[in-house]
Amino acid sequence: MSIWRSYPRSLKVLLLAMLVNSTGMAFLWPLHTIYITQGMGKNLSEAGFVLMLHSGAEIIGSFLGGYLYDRIRGKRTLLLAVLTSASLIFIISIGLSWPIYILSMVLLGLGIGAIFPPIYALAGVVWKEGGIKSFNLIYLVLNFGVAVGTSLGGIVAQFSFRYVFWVNGLTYLLFIFIVWFALDEPDQIYASMEKKNTAPRPKKEVRPAQSLHSLFVLCLGFMFCWVTYIQWQTSISNYMHELGFPLSAYSALWTINGLLILFGQPLIQWFMARLNSPVKWQLLSGVIFFMLTFALLSYSQSYGGFVTGMVIMTIGEILIFPAVPAIADRLAPLDRRGMYQGLVSGAANVGRTIGPFLGGLLYDGFGSLVLLYSCIFICGFALICFGTYQRLQYTQKKISTVKVHK
Known part of the structure; x- marks a missing residue:
């Protein structure tokens, strides 16, 4: 516990938010293929096509998240990305037609992809003295959340796929609550950025x-x-x-x-x-x-x-x-x-x-x-x-x- 107390408060908030996010995501991502094939009656090729589009959108979302971090700061980027992802998860849970489902999965990929760049960028900002330790902790928490989420997701899916979507959406809402009320983003970093941008090169x-x-x-x-x-x-x-x-x-x-x-x-x-x-x-x-x-x-x-x-x-x-x-x-x-x-x-x-x-x-x-x-x-x-x-x-x-x- 003494080691935990030595971490900056903002880093602890990031770790808690990342734990919630990775746990919620792990509820759903291993079950996407099963939902498409069994829940929607599509074949494996169609499922693979949708997941490929989803992954491609995550690539674009990664660049978008990094771009927004540099323009509107990390906290705002996180809130925007997670709110988008939560909204799409709840929309998908109501049951969509095949074309609308594909579009929703693409947009969801954009939202999910935009989450990680600001998380890692903030990890380097809130504890500069920690060096690689911040990123080790983020990685550790990410994998712990995946382990918990994958083990519980299958249990919840036995009752209904809709419950899996709801749990994932609720974890996103909890993530938003944690970031909104608990995360303090260091203003001095952005002051330094503005000073650097106005200074002659x-x-x-x-x-x-x-x-x-x-x-x-x-x-x-x-x-x-x-x-x-x-x-x-x-x-x-x-x-x-x-x-x-x-x-x-x-x-x-x-x-x-x-x-x-x-x-x-x-x-x-x-x-x-x-x-x-x-x-x-x-x-x-x-x-x-x-x-x-x-x-x-x-x-x-x-x-x-x-x-x-x-x-x-x-x-x-x-x-x-x-x-x-x-x-x-x-x-x-x-x-x-x-x-x-x-x-x-x-x-x-x-x-x-x-x-x-x-x-x-x-x-x-x-x-x-x-x-x-x-x-x-x-x-x-x-x-x-x-x-x-x-x-x-x-x-x-x-x-x-x-x-x-x-």
């Missing part, structure tokens, strides 16, 4: 362009990581089913994932802090763990191999996923925090969108072994991107040093 200032180049390379590597990670939720589940493993065995892997994140992340981050390792080395180490996972699965078809693979993958996830928004926060100029976090969230959404499609093509066309080898190959691209990011940072530091000495 030095003719040789190049840092914003350089940092944006670094961010693009970083986001590209992040996207490749998500393309491979999402295979655990799509192609690998089919692979395990074909090998004869029951659904309960596959679900147990995600229980292991959640427990490792909850209890293992603080230990791993403590270990990284003791090593005094730069955040960029976490990225390279995390990708290597990803590659080891798919290499193991390509040689082992036992359940123990899948368990070990999930453990290794989770360690890589812990190293990579909180680090990328933390680096983006460090790279971002004062007036572009939202845009930078929007690019990070957008990159993740791109990976989550194209990953299932690409994995399905490889799995159906060439088999599981080609899919697993391809994931190793794609991780190689992520390794190159993160290595290039590191080199760009080193080069920019040398350039800045030379300019200072001049």
Whole structure:
């Protein structure tokens, strides 16, 4: 409890809001396909098409959320995004015709996508001294909410899908209540932004362009990581089913994932802090763990191999996923925090969108072994991107040093 008291109040509010939001979202997102096929009587292809449109809208929503953060501040952006999402959830719950449902799902994707950039941007603002710790805590709370929501969502859905929508909508309303009445957004950050915008820029200032180049390379590597990670939720589940493993065995892997994140992340981050390792080395180490996972699965078809693979993958996830928004926060100029976090969230959404499609093509066309080898190959691209990011940072530091000495 003493550690919890040491956190700034605004960070605690953000964590509580994120817990509520992730729990509510997890009630619904695993059940979308079941609702479309069983509740609306559509086939799996039609469900996949709608979810693809929804994911594509989340990508646009990520950029929109980042843009709005830089224009109207984080609190207003959060309230607007969550109010939009809540309204659409309640509208969908009444039962819609197929075309209206598709439109509502697209708009819902925009709203949901716009939530995360301001959350991460504010996490870097409200506790500047915390560094990556803020993003580790957001990531931890996010996964805890997902674990709770997915476990309860199935129970509620047994009574009625409408109840699932209502619970999700009520969590959005609770999120709005928490943010509206409890979140204090630091005004000094925006005062600094306005001062910077009105101040004359030095003719040789190049840092914003350089940092944006670094961010693009970083986001590209992040996207490749998500393309491979999402295979655990799509192609690998089919692979395990074909090998004869029951659904309960596959679900147990995600229980292991959640427990490792909850209890293992603080230990791993403590270990990284003791090593005094730069955040960029976490990225390279995390990708290597990803590659080891798919290499193991390509040689082992036992359940123990899948368990070990999930453990290794989770360690890589812990190293990579909180680090990328933390680096983006460090790279971002004062007036572009939202845009930078929007690019990070957008990159993740791109990976989550194209990953299932690409994995399905490889799995159906060439088999599981080609899919697993391809994931190793794609991780190689992520390794190159993160290595290039590191080199760009080193080069920019040398350039800045030379300019200072001049």
